[in-house]
Structure formats: structure tokens, C-alpha cells
Amino acid sequence: MRKKISFQNFDKMLFLMPLLIFLTGILSIYSASFKSGQPIDQTLAMRQFLWMAIGCLFVFLIVRVDYFKLKDLVWPLYFLSIFLLSVVFFMPARLGAHRWIPLGGFNFQPSELAKFSIILALSQFFSDHRPALMPKTKWAVLFSMVAVPFLLILKEPDLGTALILVPVFFAMLYLWGFRLKYIVIFILAACLASPVLFHFLKDYQKDRLMVFINPNADPLGAGYTIIQSKIAIGSGGLFGKGFMGGTQNQLKFIPERHTDFIFAVIAEEGGLAASVVILTLFWVIVKKGFRICSQTPDRFGSQLACGISTMLGLQAIINLGMTMGLLPVVGVPLPLVSYGGSSVVITMLSIGLLLNLKMHRPLF
Amino acid sequence: MKANRIAFLMLGGFLVILANLINMQVIGGDYYRTLSEKNRIRVIYLEGPRGKILDRHGQLLASSRLSFNCSVSPREAKSRIRPSCEMLAGILGVDSADLEKSYEKKKPGFFNTVLLAEDIKVSQAIAIEEKLDLLPGFFIETSPQREYPLRGAAAHLVGYLGPMTESEIDALELYGYRQTDWLGREGIEKSYESYLRGQSGGLQIEVDNRGRLIRALGVKEPKEGKDLELTIDAVLQSCVQRLLQDQKGAVLVMELKEGGILSVNSSPSFDPNFFASVNGRKKVGKYLHDRSGPMVNRGIRGQFPPGSIFKMITALAALENHKIFKETVFHCPGFMMIGGNRFRCWSDAGHGTQSLSEAFAHSCDVFFYNTGLLAGVDAIREKCLAFGLSKPTGIDLPSEKKGLVPSKRWKLLTHQRAWYEGDTANLAIGQGYLEITPIQALVMIGAMATQGHLFRPHVVDKIDGMKITEGNATPVWIRPENWNLVKNGLDQAVNSPTGTGRLARVPGLRIAGKTGSAESGQKKTHAWFVGFAPLEHPKIAVVVFLEQGGHGGISAARMASSIFAWLKEAAYL
Numbered sequence: 001m002r003k004k005i006s007f008q009n010f011d012k013m014l015f016l017m018p019l020l021i022f023l024t025g026i027l028s029i030y031s032a033s034f035k036s037g038q039p040i041d042q043t044l045a046m047r048q049f050l051w052m053a054i055g056c057l058f059v060f061l062i063v064r065v066d067y068f069k070l071k072d073l074v075w076p077l078y079f080l081s082i083f084l085l086s087v088v089f090f091m092p093a094r095l096g097a098h099r100w101i102p103l104g105g106f107n108f109q110p111s112e113l114a115k116f117s118i119i120l121a122l123s124q125f126f127s128d129h130r131p132a133l134m135p136k137t138k139w140a141v142l143f144s145m146v147a148v149p150f151l152l153i154l155k156e157p158d159l160g161t162a163l164i165l166v167p168v169f170f171a172m173l174y175l176w177g178f179r180l181k182y183i184v185i186f187i188l189a190a191c192l193a194s195p196v197l198f199h200f201l202k203d204y205q206k207d208r209l210m211v212f213i214n215p216n217a218d219p220l221g222a223g224y225t226i227i228q229s230k231i232a233i234g235s236g237g238l239f240g241k242g243f244m245g246g247t248q249n250q251l252k253f254i255p256e257r258h259t260d261f262i263f264a265v266i267a268e269e270g271g272l273a274a275s276v277v278i279l280t281l282f283w284v285i286v287k288k289g290f291r292i293c294s295q296t297p298d299r300f301g302s303q304l305a306c307g308i309s310t311m312l313g314l315q316a317i318i319n320l321g322m323t324m325g326l327l328p329v330v331g332v333p334l335p336l337v338s339y340g341g342s343s344v345v346i347t348m349l350s351i352g353l354l355l356n357l358k359m360h361r362p363l364f
Numbered sequence: 365m366k367a368n369r370i371a372f373l374m375l376g377g378f379l380v381i382l383a384n385l386i387n388m389q390v391i392g393g394d395y396y397r398t399l400s401e402k403n404r405i406r407v408i409y410l411e412g413p414r415g416k417i418l419d420r421h422g423q424l425l426a427s428s429r430l431s432f433n434c435s436v437s438p439r440e441a442k443s444r445i446r447p448s449c450e451m452l453a454g455i456l457g458v459d460s461a462d463l464e465k466s467y468e469k470k471k472p473g474f475f476n477t478v479l480l481a482e483d484i485k486v487s488q489a490i491a492i493e494e495k496l497d498l499l500p501g502f503f504i505e506t507s508p509q510r511e512y513p514l515r516g517a518a519a520h521l522v523g524y525l526g527p528m529t530e531s532e533i534d535a536l537e538l539y540g541y542r543q544t545d546w547l548g549r550e551g552i553e554k555s556y557e558s559y560l561r562g563q564s565g566g567l568q569i570e571v572d573n574r575g576r577l578i579r580a581l582g583v584k585e586p587k588e589g590k591d592l593e594l595t596i597d598a599v600l601q602s603c604v605q606r607l608l609q610d611q612k613g614a615v616l617v618m619e620l621k622e623g624g625i626l627s628v629n630s631s632p633s634f635d636p637n638f639f640a641s642v643n644g645r646k647k648v649g650k651y652l653h654d655r656s657g658p659m660v661n662r663g664i665r666g667q668f669p670p671g672s673i674f675k676m677i678t679a680l681a682a683l684e685n686h687k688i689f690k691e692t693v694f695h696c697p698g699f700m701m702i703g704g705n706r707f708r709c710w711s712d713a714g715h716g717t718q719s720l721s722e723a724f725a726h727s728c729d730v731f732f733y734n735t736g737l738l739a740g741v742d743a744i745r746e747k748c749l750a751f752g753l754s755k756p757t758g759i760d761l762p763s764e765k766k767g768l769v770p771s772k773r774w775k776l777l778t779h780q781r782a783w784y785e786g787d788t789a790n791l792a793i794g795q796g797y798l799e800i801t802p803i804q805a806l807v808m809i810g811a812m813a814t815q816g817h818l819f820r821p822h823v824v825d826k827i828d829g830m831k832i833t834e835g836n837a838t839p840v841w842i843r844p845e846n847w848n849l850v851k852n853g854l855d856q857a858v859n860s861p862t863g864t865g866r867l868a869r870v871p872g873l874r875i876a877g878k879t880g881s882a883e884s885g886q887k888k889t890h891a892w893f894v895g896f897a898p899l900e901h902p903k904i905a906v907v908v909f910l911e912q913g914g915h916g917g918i919s920a921a922r923m924a925s926s927i928f929a930w931l932k933e934a935a936y937l
Contacts, residue, residue: 175366231403234388234396247404252573268400272389276382283378290371306367310374317377324384 009359010063014288017281018336018351022052022344024278025337028265031244032258033339044258044339051341055348062352066360067301071124077113078121078145084110085152096204099156109342111153111161116346118149118165119172119307126176127299157202160332164314166190171310172303175293208329225261228253229323233267233275240271258339260331263323278337279320285351286313292357301357308350404570405581406437409542412562413508415589417522417552419598420825426522426553428508432489434481436467440501440575448499455491456481483509483641500574508562510640514598516633517605520661521596521761521823523551524639540564549639551661552823554762556592559827563587593826595624603930604629607923612656612911613891614663614802617927619936620810620902622833623819625759626936628803630666632658664757664764667799668909671882671916672727672864673894674794676812676850678736679720681747683846687738690849693719696730703785707733710881724853725860727879727917729793736792741783744791745771750840751808751818753800758820767804770797795883806907809894812854813876813902815847816840854878855899865893868921870928873937874899877906877924879916888912893920897928897937904931 030045040046088098088110100107125142134142146169153162170183198206232248241247246268248254254264267275289309296302312335319334321327333340335347388396417426434452441448445467453460458481467478480502484492489504496502510525512518525546528536533543541547542564548554565586570578604615608631617626634651638644651658660666682688698714700707709715709729715722723731736744748754754769770791772783790796800808803821811818817837825833854876858865865879877895884890891913896905906927908920931937 171370174370228403230388231396231399233385234392235400236389237393237397238390247570248400251404251571251578253400253403267385267389272385275385275389279378279382279385283375286374286378287371290367290374294365294367302367306370310370313374313377317374317381320381321377324381324388326380326384 009361011288011355011358014285014351014355014358015059017285018348021278021281021285022336024266024270024274025262025334026052027243028262028269028337029258029339031246031269032249032254032262032265034244034250047341048339048344051344052336052348054341055345058345058349059352059355062349063356063359065356067304067353067356068298068360070120071300074117074120074124077117081110081114081117082149082152084108085114085149085156088152088156097156097158099158106341109340111156111158112340112342112346114149114153115161115164115168115311116349118146119168119304119311119350121145122169122172123300123303123307126172126303131177157205158331159201159205160318160330163330164311164318164332167314168307168310172307175303175306205330225255226325226329228255229261229264230325232264233324236268236271236275238272240267240269240274243269245269260319260329260333260338261323262338263320263334266337267323279316282313282316282335285309286316289313289354292354296357296361301361305354305357308354312347312350404572404578406569406571406575408505408567408569410565410567410583410586411507412564412586413588414510414562415560415828416591417560418591418593419596419601420594421597422593423598424513425518425594425596425598426510426512428510430506431483431509432486433479433505433507434484434489434492435477435479435503435505436499437477437501437503437575438467440571440573441499444500448502451495451499452480452492452502455488455495456484477503497576503575512636512640514602515635515637517602517629518596518598519551519633519636520630520663521551521601521628522636523553523762524549524636525553526639550636550659551761552592552594555760556824556827559590559592562589590828592824593829594823595619595622595626595825596628596823597626597934600927600930600934601627601629603627604927605631605633607926611913611919612662613913614661614666614907614909615923615927616663616802616806616907617931618806618810618819618821618905620814620817620819620896620905623807623810623817623821623837624825624833625821625823626904626931628661628663628761628823630660630662632656634658661761661763662802662909662911664759664761664801664803666909666911667765667767667801668884668890668911669796669798669882670794670800670805671880671890671892672729672794673805673809673878673880673892673916674798674800675724675727675732675792676854676878677747677751677753677808678732678739678744678792679724679850679853680842680846681743682735682739683849684747684842685739685743687743688720688735690720690845693717694723694728694731694734696728698730700730700733700789702733702737702789705786707786707789720849721853721856722860724850724878725856725863727857727864732792733789736788737785739792741770741772741788741791744788745769751811753804753808757801757803757807759803760822760824764803765801767800768797794880802907802909805892805894805909806905809877809896809907810905811840812847812850813896813905815844815851816842851876851899854895858895864917865895865921865924867917868893868895868924868928870897870925870932873897873928873932875924875928876902877921879921881914881916884912886912888914889916891916891918891920893917893924895924895928897931903937904928 026045026048029048033044091098091101100109150162150165232254248268249257249265254261257265286309289305293302293305296305315332315335318332322329333343413428419425449463450460453463463480493504526549527546548557565584567583568581570581572578604627613631615629638648695717696709696715698709698712715726715728718728718731748769754767756764756766775781775783791798816839818840820836822833857863858868858875858877865877868875868877875895875897876899880892881889891910893908893916896902906924908924910919913919
């Protein structure tokens with residue numbers, strides 16, 4: 001017995017908040033990539049806007065479908081992601097990384113899709129099995145479901161996206177009923193293994209971790225980004241230097257300021273006021289996500305909500321933490337704010353799913 | 365339940381972010397704002413050019429020209445320094461490895477700038493300026509470069525500039541000096557530093573991450589230093605230096621109107637231009653280690669026994685105290701026994717019976733032994749002080765020495781010995797412990813010539829067109845008849861057929877003067893000649909001092925003659 005599709009249950013706030021975040025983002029992208037004399041339709045902001053339009057389209061498509069019907073798509077989508085993650089290695093490298101598949105006018109980033117499809121696949125898996133009754137082979141399947149894309153993404157290299165997968169996986173495991181004790185043990189083991197893993201990182205990734213510990217070790221090289229970003233954020237003060245008025249931004253002192261370090265632009269030009277607004281919006285989305293998680297009676301749905309909320313929240317925390325120098329620079333985009341089509345579309349898809357979960361809540 | 369726990373954990377993360385935001389933007393806001401201002405605003409110092417130094421006819425003795433330097437800001441050059449250095453090396457025609465090496469060596473903090481190439485050609489500066497887009501962090505600075513056209517001839521007079529020492533940086537920071545400023549180190553450059561120095565201004569510009577100019581924010585115009593006009597005649601100054609050649613010594617010429625110095629030469633000399641450039645400074649070591657002391661301005665910093673030129677003081681001391689008179693004569697057998705010791709006259713044969721004017725003419729030592737003993741050391745010392753000996757003359761050049769006039773008390777304190785008659789005899793002929801500087805000799809002879817005007821000699825006449833010296837002579841009280849007696853003696857020394865200074869004569873000019881050949885402790889004596897002309901209305905006083913130059917009556921008097929001849933030619937006399 002299911003309730004009919006009804007937009008009465010459409011959570012307008014949950015749709016409005018991403019739009020507000022996006023609006024802040026697009027203004028910052030405009031400010032960060034402003035070149036005088038450039039026609040508006042050629043700006044990055046305009047491109048981002050088009051991606052958002054596509055994202056919104058997906059939202060309206062996905063809310064119309066009963067999410068249980070998505071179950072059939074889970075595994076094809078998962079294997080498509082694995083396939084695309086493999087294809088990436090045969091694509092030309094950009095900035096020393098194989099992260100993108102050029103598709104005509106734009107570059108598609110399979111790791112974004114992979115995050116999404118892994119959450120779907122895990123939800124599917126967790127709804128089909130119980131931790132207590134699982135044979136060993138199934139455990140192996142479960143871990144390799146995460147490990148394979150994790151390693152592929154790590155190899156690209158895209159440390160940030162790969163690392164996001166781990167806590168998302170843990171959160172979903174925990175919700176599933178996995179003993180907290182084992183998760184803690186697992187995390188401790190990972191910490192002990194980290195010096196070994198460090199050895200396998202690329203040089204630039206090592207540098208970033210080292211400068212995280214001491215940014216002034218190499219102020220002109222790897223530490224430059226974080227120093228400049230911190231200066232930008234701190235100098236914003238309470239109310240910022242005004243739109244297009246951030247000197248760190250306009251004079252190009254912040255590197256990667258329209259992608260990973262976009263928050264530095266917001267914090268510089270909008271100050272604490274804008275930062276807190278962004279932070280609050282993200283928190284409200286995450287909060288709503290977990291509420292949906294606990295209110296969705298079926299396991300698939302609640303796992304999905306948990307995975308998505310954890311992913312969005314973590315991305316926000318990690319991105320902000322890294323621009324502020326609290327976390328190492330690992331390259332995580334700020335959802336809906338950082339420039340990048342794949343990220344925007346996938347994030348909107350995730351939001352769409354959350355909306356869907358709320359609308360199609362099964363009634364028993 | 366579980367979902368709430370995960371959400372709670374997330375909230376923790378958000379709160380940490382929030383706390384840190386508040387910490388950075390509110391609590392640390394000012395700190396980061398300062399950093400961001402430092403990032404974008406660069407102050408380009410505009411140095412105010414140093415004032416020029418001109419001689420009395422407006423000829424340049426020191427001036428500044430614009431020189432171009434190429435500097436780099438490591439913060440902006442970052443990893444592109446290697447290709448940039450290669451490009452710069454191509455333009456300058458030097459080895460790029462050397463540039464990189466000096467970059468690495470001088471890179472102290474990454475907010476500072478590094479001076480890579482100094483005093484490059486204008487064309488090179490333009491070439492670099494055109495390619496600045498490809499040279500992140502590089503820029504061309506201009507700075508005034510000091511030039512001294514007279515080179516060695518006025519080195520001690522004009523001086524030179526040098527970088528500040530650590531302690532000076534601390535002391536002078538309050539006065540607006542910057543660490544890279546140079547200070548006057550010698551001569552006028554030093555003593556008139558505060559006038560010559562330009563007030564540096566600054567240009568505040570906004571730059572982007574590669575150090576490229578976005579716009580100018582503000583400017584404070586630099587102020588030029590003040591120009592100095594000297595009493596020096598550059599032609600005479602050069603001319604005298606040529607006369608001196610390599611002979612160690614000092615020559616001073618002073619006008620007797622106000623005490624303005626016409627020329628002040630010291631030899632051996634040095635080229636101050638070497639100190640002005642970085643390359644040149646590598647060569648100055650030879651000056652500093654040269655044992656003949658080319659850096660010492662002997663005219664004001666050299667202290668020597670005056671020898672017979674001091675006899676005029678001895679005579680005045682005795683005359684003023686009524687110990688001798690116009691008619692007094694002494695017999696000179698070539699020596700005199702004082703306290704059981706034989707004090708020789710310079711002429712072994714003796715001068716026979718000598719009057720005061722004859723004694724001056726022949727520089728008879730025995731006459732002045734007697735005179736000195738009659739006057740006594742205290743009276744002689746009193747006259748010394750009256751004529752400014754044993755204290756600096758106050759010339760506006762740095763580090764003047766004050767000489768030494770001994771006294772009974774002084775001897776007791778320094779040598780723990782009593783004062784003997786023989787000491788008085790030695791003092792009477794300008795030997796023994798007595799030491800004076802050539803500039804003191806000049807002031808002394810000037811006072812003789814003007815009958816009592818003890819000038820404070822000076823080399824700077826006008827600062828920025830404003831006259832700074834007037835009426836700066838102190839009087840020396842001597843009875844007129846005694847002035848005349850001494851001046852008559854000085855006249856005889858040059859103009860008597862047997863005068864010791866007769867080589868100083870110049871046809872058509874009545875010169876008065878006194879020679880001196882002072883014991884130097886070496887084989888050759890120090891040669892002195894002090895004199896003035898014309899006798900009736902003295903206008904110019906001259907001191908020639910030649911260190912171990914032999915007899916004053918020969919080398920020194922000859923040089924004085926050339927100088928008087930030149931002065932007559934140039935219508936000073």
C-alpha cells in the first residue's frame with residue numbers, strides 16, 4: 001500500500017536551501033572568475049547555472065519516481081561507475097590527474113557518480129542482508145564493494161573523494177547494526193596503517209599533508225594555498241569586504257578560488273555573516289536528511305538518506321575545514337558552491353532523492 | 365536513534381567549523397586583515413636625491429645620477445625563478461647560475477625583496493621592463509648613484525657614502541632612515557649629512573598575486589636634499605693635489621675675510637667613486653690596508669711638531685710679557701748650554717748676533733731658546749691657547765684632532781717627571797711634546813696676518829643659497845707694536861736676502877711667512893711653510909705641510925710659491 005505521488009509532501013525548504021547555497025556559490029564563482037569585458041554568457045558562473053538547471057530537472061524527474069523502482073537501477077549504475085572509473089585512466093591527464101572524461105563541451109567526473117552509486121548499492125545491500133546472519137563471503141562482497149571504487153578513485157588520484165567514502169561507509173554500517181566497537185577498531189587500525197599508506201601517496205599529496213602540519217614549512221610552495229586562504233577568510237571579518245571587493249580574491253592570491261577554495265572567497269567578501277549563513281544552510285539540509293533517515297520505515301530508504309546526508313555534511317565540513325587550515329588540503333569540492341558540473345548535478349540528484357524519500361514514504 | 369547519533373556527530377563538526385570561523389574572522393580578523401593588506405599593497409620607496417656639493421664657482425664636487433637596479437620579490441617569483449633568471453641573464457649578459465646563487469644567498473624572508481643586479485644600463489633596464497610579464501616578481505628600481513668628478517683631488521674634503529652599520533640602523537631609524545640608506549662617511553658628506561640627505565617618499569601600489577601593478581593608491585613625493593655651496597675653488601683644489609703628487613702632506617689655503625677655506629688637500633688620496641658603487645667597494649680594501657694612510661685627512665687629523673713656524677708664538681709670549689723688546693739681541697755661536705746639555709742651533713756655524721727680525725729671517729734657534737726661557741713655559745702656553753692651539757679649530761669637517769700643548773702639570777701627570785728648562789727650550793722652537801694640526805697652523809698664521817682675527821675656518825658657504833657663515837672670528841689681544849714686530853719678522857723670513865723662506869717669493873707680490881723643519885724621528889724632517897699675502901692688506905693665508913718633506917725652506921716654500929703665484933693669476937691677490 002503506497003501513497004500516491006503528491007506534491008503536498010514536497011519539502012519546499014529542502015529544495016529552497018540548496019538553491020540558496022547555489023545562489024551564494026554562483027555569485028562567488030562570478031566574483032572569483034571575473035574578467036572585465038567578458039560577456040556574461042561565457043562566464044563560468046553561466047556554465048554553472050546551466051548545470052544547476054540540469055540538476056533541477058533531475059530533481060523533478062526523480063521525485064516523480066517511486067524510489068523503490070530505483071532498486072532495479074542500483075547494480076547497473078554501480079557497475080557503470082566502476083567501468084567509468086576504469087575508463088578514466090585512459091583519458092588524458094589534467095593537472096597531473098586522471099579524473100575526467102571529456103564529453104564534447106564538458107568534462108565528466110566519474111568519481112562524483114561513483115559516490116552516489118556506491119551509496120545506492122550499499123543501501124541495497126544493507127536492506128537485503130542482516131549483519132548477524134551474514135556468511136563470510138558476503139562480508140567480502142560488502143567490503144570489496146567499497147574497496148574497489150575507493151582504490152580506483154585513490155589511484156586517479158583524488159584523495160578527497162576517496163576519503164569521503166570511508167566515513168560514509170562507516171555511517172551506513174553503523175545504521176545497519178554493525179557493532180560500534182568494530183568500527184572503532186577499524187578506525188584505529190587505519191590510523192596505525194597510515195604511515196605505511198603515506199608512503200604510497202603522490203609527492204604532492206605528501207607535501208599537502210606536511211604543510212597541513214606546518215604551513216610555514218614551505219610558504220611559497222605547497223603551503224602557499226593554505227596561507228593565502230586563511231588570510232582571505234580571516235580578513236573578511238564580520239561582514240566581509242563586499243561583493244567583488246575581496247582583495248585576496250580579486251588580486252588572485254587564492255589559488256583554485258572558484259573550485260575547492262571557493263569558501264575563502266565567500267568568507268572574504270561576505271565575512272562571518274555569509275559564512276554562518278552557508279554553514280547553517282548546510283546544517284539544516286543535513287539535519288533534514290537525518291530526520292528523513294529516521295522517519296523512513298524501510299531499510300533501503302533510511303540507508304539512502306543516511307548515506308546522502310553523511311556525504312553532504314562531510315563534504316561541507318571537510319571542504320570548510322581544509323580552506324581554514326583545520327584539515328589537510330585533500331581536494332573536496334563544496335557541494336553546490338564549488339564550480340563543477342558533475343558535482344552540482346550529482347548533489348542535486350542526491351537532494352532529489354531525499355525529497356523523494358520524504359514524498360514516497362510508504363504507509364503501512 | 366542511530367541516525368540522531370550520526371547527526372549529532374555531524375553537528376559537532378559544524379560547530380568546530382563555526383568556532384574556528386569566529387576565531388579567525390572576529391578574534392583574528394585584524395591580524396589577517398593586516399596580512400591581506402601586506403599582500404596587496406607594496407610600497408615602492410622613492411628616494412629623495414641627495415643634495416649636490418658645488419664649489420664657489422658652481423662647479424660640481426659631488427652629484428647624484430639615476431642608476432637602475434633589478435630586484436625580485438621571492439614571494440612572487442616562487443618556482444619560476446630559474447627561467448626568470450635565465451631570461452634576465454640573457455638581457456644582462458651574465459651567467460644565470462650566478463644570479464640564482466645570489467638570489468639564494470640573499471633570500472632572507474620571503475616578504476623581502478632581493479637585489480639581483482645593481483647599476484645596470486638604461487637599455488638593459490628598458491629591456492627588462494618590457495618583459496616583466498614573463499618575469500613574475502621582478503621589478504626595476506631606480507636609485508641615485510653618487511658621483512665625485514674631482515676624484516682623488518677632493519676626496520678628503522667631500523668624503524663618500526657608506527652603508528649603515530647595525531647599531532646605526534637602530535639609532536637612526538627614528539630619524540626616518542631605512543636599513544638600505546647610505547650615510548655620509550667622511551668629509552662634507554658626513555658633517556652635512558642632515559642637510560644633504562633627501563627625504564624619501566613612497567609610492568603605494570596595489571599588486572596582484574604575481575606582483576603586477578593594478579593601480580596606484582597613493583604617493584608621497586620625495587624631497588631633494590639641500591645643495592651646498594662651498595668656499596672651495598675646485599680648480600685650485602685640483603691644482604694643489606697635482607703639486608702634491610705622491611708626497612705625503614697637507615696643503616690648506618684660507619681667505620682672510622671670513623675664514624673660508626679655498627682648498628684643503630691631503631695626500632696620498634683615494635678615489636671616493638670607488639665607495640659609491642658596489643663593484644668599487646671591492647677595491648677599497650687597498651686603501652684601508654695602505655700603510656701610508658690615504659684615508660686620513662692629514663690637514664685636520666694629522667698632528668705634528670710645528671718646528672720653527674712656532675717661533676712667532678714664542679716671540680709674542682716674550683714680547684707681551686716685556687721679556688724682550690724690539691732692540692733685544694742675542695748672540696748665536698751655533699749652540700746653547702741649557703741645564704748642562706748642549707742645545708744646537710740648526711746652523712752649526714752659528715748666526716752671530718741676531719736681532720728679533722734677523723732671528724725670524726734666519727730662524728735662529730739660539731735666539732728663541734733665550735726668548736723662550738725668558739718668557740717661560742706658562743706664558744708660551746698661554747699664547748698657544750690664545751691662538752687656538754690644543755683645541756679643534758671647529759672647521760666643518762668631521763673628526764678634527766686637537767693637537768697637544770704641553771705644560772708643567774701635563775708633564776707631571778703623563779710622564780711623572782718635572783718640567784725642565786730644556787723642555788721650555790724645545791717648546792720655544794716648536795719641538796718636544798708640542799703637536800699641532802696643519803689647520804691649526806693655518807688659523808694661527810691667519811690671526812697673525814689679520815692682527816688678531818682667530819677664524820673658525822669653514823668650507824661650506826651656503827646651504828640652498830642661504831649664507832651660513834658670518835663674523836665667526838674670535839679676537840686675539842696683542843699690542844699693535846708687537847703684531848708689527850712679528851709681522852716684520854715674517855716679512856724678513858721671506859723677503860730678506862738671507863731669509864729662510866725666500867724660495868716662497870712671487871714676483872710682484874709681498875709675501876710674509878715662516879718656514880719650519882720639524883724633527884720627525886726619521887731621517888728627513890717635516891717641512892712646513894706658513895704664510896700670507898699681501899703683507900700690507902693680507903687676503904690669503906697658506907699652510908704647506910710635507911710629511912718628511914725635508915727642509916721647509918726648500919720643498920714647502922717652493923710649493924707655497926706656486927700656490928701664491930696661482931692665486932695671483934686667479935686674481936685672489
